[in-house]
Amino acid sequence: MIEERFDAIVVGAGMAGNAAALSMARQGIKVLQLERGEYPGSKNVQGAILYADMMEKIIPEFREEAPLERHLVEQRFWMMDDRSHVGMHYRSDDFNEERPNRYTIIRAQFDKWFSSKVREAGVTLLCETTVTELVRDERERIVGVRTDRRDGEIHADVVVLAEGVNGLLGTRAGLRARPTPDNVALAVKEMHFLPRETIEARFNLKGDEGVVIEAAGTISRGMTGMGFIYANKECISLGIGCLVADFQRTGLTPYGLLDQFKRHPSVLPLLAGSEVKEYSAHLIPEGGYKSIPQLYGEGWVVVGDAAQLNNAVHREGSNLAMTSGRIAADAIGLVKSRGEPMTATNLSLYKKMLDESFVIKDLKKYKDLPPLMHTHSQNFFLTYPQLISKAMQNFVRVDGTPKVEKENATLKSFVKARSWTGLFGDACRFARAWR
Amino acid sequence: MDAEPSVRVEDKLYYNRYLVDVGRPHVKVRAHTSPSPQLVALLKACPARCYELNDEGRVEVTVDGCIECGTCRVIAEPTGDIQWSYPRGGYGVLFKFG
Numbered sequence: 240m241i242e243e244r245f246d247a248i249v250v251g252a253g254m255a256g257n258a259a260a261l262s263m264a265r266q267g268i269k270v271l272q273l274e275r276g277e278y279p280g281s282k283n284v285q286g287a288i289l290y291a292d293m294m295e296k297i298i299p300e301f302r303e304e305a306p307l308e309r310h311l312v313e314q315r316f317w318m319m320d321d322r323s324h325v326g327m328h329y330r331s332d333d334f335n336e337e338r339p340n341r342y343t344i345i346r347a348q349f350d351k352w353f354s355s356k357v358r359e360a361g362v363t364l365l366c367e368t369t370v371t372e373l374v375r376d377e378r379e380r381i382v383g384v385r386t387d388r389r390d391g392e393i394h395a396d397v398v399v400l401a402e403g404v405n406g407l408l409g410t411r412a413g414l415r416a417r418p419t420p421d422n423v424a425l426a427v428k429e430m431h432f433l434p435r436e437t438i439e440a441r442f443n444l445k446g447d448e449g450v451v452i453e454a455a456g457t458i459s460r461g462m463t464g465m466g467f468i469y470a471n472k473e474c475i476s477l478g479i480g481c482l483v484a485d486f487q488r489t490g491l492t493p494y495g496l497l498d499q500f501k502r503h504p505s506v507l508p509l510l511a512g513s514e515v516k517e518y519s520a521h522l523i524p525e526g527g528y529k530s531i532p533q534l535y536g537e538g539w540v541v542v543g544d545a546a547q548l549n550n551a552v553h554r555e556g557s558n559l560a561m562t563s564g565r566i567a568a569d570a571i572g573l574v575k576s577r578g579e580p581m582t583a584t585n586l587s588l589y590k591k592m593l594d595e596s597f598v599i600k601d602l603k604k605y606k607d608l609p610p611l612m613h614t615h616s617q618n619f620f621l622t623y624p625q626l627i628s629k630a631m632q633n634f635v636r637v638d639g640t641p642k643v644e645k646e647n648a649t650l651k652s653f654v655k656a657r658s659w660t661g662l663f664g665d666a667c668r669f670a671r672a673w674r
Numbered sequence: 675m676d677a678e679p680s681v682r683v684e685d686k687l688y689y690n691r692y693l694v695d696v697g698r699p700h701v702k703v704r705a706h707t708s709p710s711p712q713l714v715a716l717l718k719a720c721p722a723r724c725y726e727l728n729d730e731g732r733v734e735v736t737v738d739g740c741i742e743c744g745t746c747r748v749i750a751e752p753t754g755d756i757q758w759s760y761p762r763g764g765y766g767v768l769f770k771f772g
Binding site for chain 2: 275276277280281282283284285287345346347348350366367368369371386387388404405407417418419420423425427429430474483486487490491492493494495497498515516517518519520521522
């Protein structure tokens with residue numbers, strides 16, 4: 240199929256793959272990028288939020304050209320029980336800055352644009368091509384890939400695996416383990432279309448201002464999970480995700496959960512009259528630092544979701560993906576510029592550089608939080624939200640009960656549900672994991 | 675909350691665009707007489723409800739509506755209950771928004 244010789248093959252055209260391909264091409268590296276979708280983005284699913292700082296490091300002028308939805312001026316956290324939510328909102332006019340910090344985007348559209356920049360930089364992109372296998376030489380080094388096209392074996396000095404959370408190649412080649420049910424979440428999402436003015440009125444926005452709602456609580460019915468609502472220009476991205484192990488254990492359905500989230504009295508009015516135009520699902524790496532696999536080897540590196548680089552606490556993934564792609568490209572560029580081969584020893588530079596970046600530092604900070612959330616999901620996602628909702632209602636409802644009695648009742652409800660040792664233990668465990 | 679409501683997943687999938695690779699399903703269920711707990715879990719966990727119980731009490735998969743999330747792979751590939759690959763290049767779900 241392809242007679243040409245390439246320096247590097249990038250598998251996948253998501254955030255990590257595009258960042259890697261573009262950054263390599265700019266260093267004069269000859270890159271072939273393979274994508275199984277009809278066009279880049281047609282298989283990619285995310286909320287989605289774009290983090291400008293990391294994007295700027297790859298395409299500084301992206302704001303002028305990229306299909307962006309809204310810049311975020313407000314973040315809402317909702318702790319939900321069945322009929323209420325306790326919220327914390329942060330809104331600031333500071334976010335109406337010249338170079339806003341975060342944007343909502345629609346991945347299929349954004350990725351198409353991102354890919355156009357990748358190709359402009361000289362990358363050869365081949366779509367509708369599924370890579371089926373990694374090719375090894377007699378010394379077990381990775382020397383290329385096999386695709387589902389006829390005569391589809393292609394060789395290169397290095398293969399960048401940007402194949403996503405569910406990457407088959409690395410697993411099949413024994414480079415990393417398959418994700419396990421307790422370190423990936425399944426999220427389902429719908430795109431709800433509404434007139435622009437309606438979205439702005441419902442979310443209290445003007446112009447291109449945007450808002451994000453992250454929601455947790457009884458909506459996940461005791462499972463480790465979260466819901467989200469993102470305001471785009473003319474649609475709302477709404478979804479919910481929980482650990483696959485929890486779905487497996489409870490037998491609850493993802494679409495049932497999504498439906499209940501949509502019908503929650505705090506959510507329903509936001510969606511009234513909307514037209515749904517797409518239903519999607521995606522796995523999200525949730526295992527954090529402890530689930531990061533081997534990141535490099537003889538003739539290969541792995542980047543983005545395929546390397547489990549996702550910060551579940553801050554709901555950040557695409558920025559970790561694009562940064563890991565960029566750093567891998569820089570490391571490969573350095574090795575190449577020294578005229579050295581793409582051995583594991585040389586490619587270990589990628590890990591060294593990644594360790595020094597926010598990507599690994601952030602994941603390390605929260606290394607104990609995913610296990611804590613996963614093993615105490617009943618408390619953190621069911622019991623506490625219910626208790627806090629009752630406490631708030633007790634606080635605001637005026638019914639002639641003396642305030643001292645109200646406070647005592649609230650305190651008692653907490654102690655009854657979790658006991659003093661339980662409360663103390665939860666607080667300590669959480670604080671320790673957070674630090 | 676009430677018992678899980680009946681949601682019509684097929685209506686949701688109707689919004690999506692697909693290019694079905696007729697006769698070449700990318701997911702296959704291993705022949706069995708009675709389904710393993712992993713296969714039974716897929717009846718509920720698959721977000722596109724691709725897995726169904728047939729009249730003989732066996733789990734069957736129809737991949738036409740698959741949204742390629744990989745949940746079934748994570749649950750049932752380790753036990754050998756299913757075989758999972760990506761669809762051939764260009765086939766499968768085509769997200770307009772993603």
